[in-house]
Amino acid sequence: MKRLVALLAAAVLAAGLAVLLMPAASGAATTATNTLPTGGTLQPGRSLRSADGAYVATMWSSGSLFILHHGRPVWVARSWHAGAHLGVRHDGDLVLAVGTRTVWDTGTTTSSATNSLVMANDGTLMLRNANGVVWSNRLPNGCRTTTVAKRFIVSVLGQVARMCAGQHQILTTAVTTGASAYGNATPLGTWRVQARVPNTVLHPAAGGAYPVRFWMPYDGDYGIHDSSWQRFPYGSPLYRTQGSHGCVHLPGATMAWFFSWAVVGTTVTIAA
CATH class of the missing domain: 2.40.440.10 (L,D-transpeptidase catalytic domain-like)
Structure with missing residues (x-):
């Protein structure tokens, strides 16, 4: 009996450690849409889900944005700032911010005042407008070293x-x-x-x-x-x-x- 109790206690401890090691999503709740519009924010624990349900982009309470495919992480944007939120700004930028302080961004300012963020069925998280795709997790900013207008x-x-x-x-x-x-x-x-x-x-x-x-x-x-x-x-x-x-x-x-x-x-x- 003592050995059985000890084994159960060890199992409970292991499960507890596994929970502690997982990033906390604050009870992640998926939005009803796959799109975050201009001016919209994704707070910790909130998600965007692709139309077919296969991919979910979630803001973790740790301050990072994860894309999960059937529950397995496939991409992450880390901010290392607990409580950060994701936002599509009116100047065209997609940011992770704490309050009004930007801690990560896509570098897409001036692209459009009507950008929206879409979680697509193929796993692409894309910032787009009527002209096309501005940025995506597969086409990140390649202009960072540009020195011309x-x-x-x-x-x-x-x-x-x-x-x-x-x-x-x-x-x-x-x-x-x-x-x-x-x-x-x-x-x-x-x-x-x-x-x-x-x-x-x-x-x-x-x-x-x-x-x-x-x-x-x-x-x-x-x-x-x-x-x-x-x-x-x-x-x-x-x-x-x-x-x-x-x-x-x-x-x-x-x-x-x-x-x-x-x-x-x-x-x-x-x-x-």
């Missing part, structure tokens, strides 16, 4: 681009670059936008005629433009065989926004 940064490997206003990331987008399998890889380097040309027709050296609504050359025949003829998704690895002649393709609506935002002289960086 406006910059367009392309990752060929990721097939994504970031638009930077100084060190603030204000929009991201999937792109399509050159068909590298056929010798048309988009050259790497840094240039500046040379012109802004609406409604023109492009004539690559390989032949053909391609009407575009927006054309922004940055290195002679290399430039950024829309591509209404493209029949596979932007961001797809199919770019290697079905991509451009070396230019950077943007989705039509995003290209329209970019054309209105970028100016002659905007820095363009194409990175591996």
